[in-house]
Amino acid sequence: MKILIRSAKIVQKGSSLNGLIRDIFIENGKIAEIGENLMVEADEVVEEEGLSVSAGWFDMRVHAKDPGLEYKEDLYSMESAAKAGGITEIATLPNTKPTVQTRESVQYLKNFGKNNLVAIHPMAAVTLKCEGKDFTEMIDLNQAGAVAFTDGEHPLQNADIFLKTLQYLAQFGGILVNRPEEENLTHFGQMHEGITSTLIGMKGMPKMAEDMMVMRDLKLLQYVVSSPLFKMPNRKSLLHFSCISTAESVEMIGQAKEMGLPVSCDVAAHQLAFTDENLFSFDPNLKVNPPFRAQEDVDALWEGLANGTIDAIVSDHNPHxxxxxKLEFDMAEFGVIGLETLFPAIATNNEILSAEEIIEKITTGPRRILGIANPKIEIGQNANLTVFSADKTWNYTEKSIVSKSKNSPFIGQTFTGKAVAVINNGKFWKTEK
Structure with a gap:
């Protein structure tokens, strides 16, 4: 297939083409020409006012419901949602049925991605069935293609398990992904603990539950790194905090980075768009974990993105x-969908980051953490690209949702910024105008 992207601004930090408006011609899955006013014949042309193009967007926290929970989302609907959101690669959590804890389960997900536009990078379980008790065969899973290790929806509560995981992964350059939460402090919690939870009479989940775990995990990481036997081959991050949500977490992780600890972190896009005060509506689509925090925490998250403390932005796509x-708030499941709204949610609520910085957080950032090469916009390279409009305004409605599930907190909102087309694995998809 021959594809022509016409007059698009190239957004790729460090490239000599960054910021230039160029035509890009793709043939047989590779970038064949880059120039101005290219005179070529193409099967597909992507052309409209105000286009930009970057490396394909990467979402490193997606709850894959297939296998076992296909009524929530299957691999085909997940891929369709990713394409609609401009995402060409995803990293999936292991909380499926059965759990991603065998070579076969890793290969099941990888093989689907090999044959389709959206590549899948499975993260495998740290402990069997993500129960926090017995270890999986992590070296074997790494050799099978697992890009990271995590118990996903279940934060590692046992300090000994956590410590031994870090020591084990350091031996072969693995990475532990953990969402920090002391679950003994959040039992039966429904939302952020604060003035709003008190006013509406709902049990809160204190910030301390996250902050304590970040502090514990960093102390254990420091203990591992300080060992004279510590070696970590070709890895900038050994511990990755996923979905941080408090100002204190940002501060502690920033200090750990200044100390030189091999740590990284991400934030979910929806955490940047809402606060606990939005829950006066009792909309169950606003029920997430970690919960929406106070405005001071949201401000700290944005600042953490701007100063480099926060390395990546994820969707935390969790279909239900x-x-x-559609239940009473306290009966509803935690989680929202986000593949289709990853970029728009950031761009619409952003007042601090440049377009280049936003793209960095959803391209280079997650790939660097997971040890995956970032696609280059150069002649001769495989085309792994997202074409988007940073200024396009559009309405996000329940009817427009591609995902099999519809649990989005953004339904009814007007967004600024939209993916227009994606190219990867020799395949092409574009939105309808």
């Missing part, structure tokens, strides 16, 4: 069917 979400 109506029977799990």
């Amino acid at each position: 069917e109506e029977e799990s979400k």
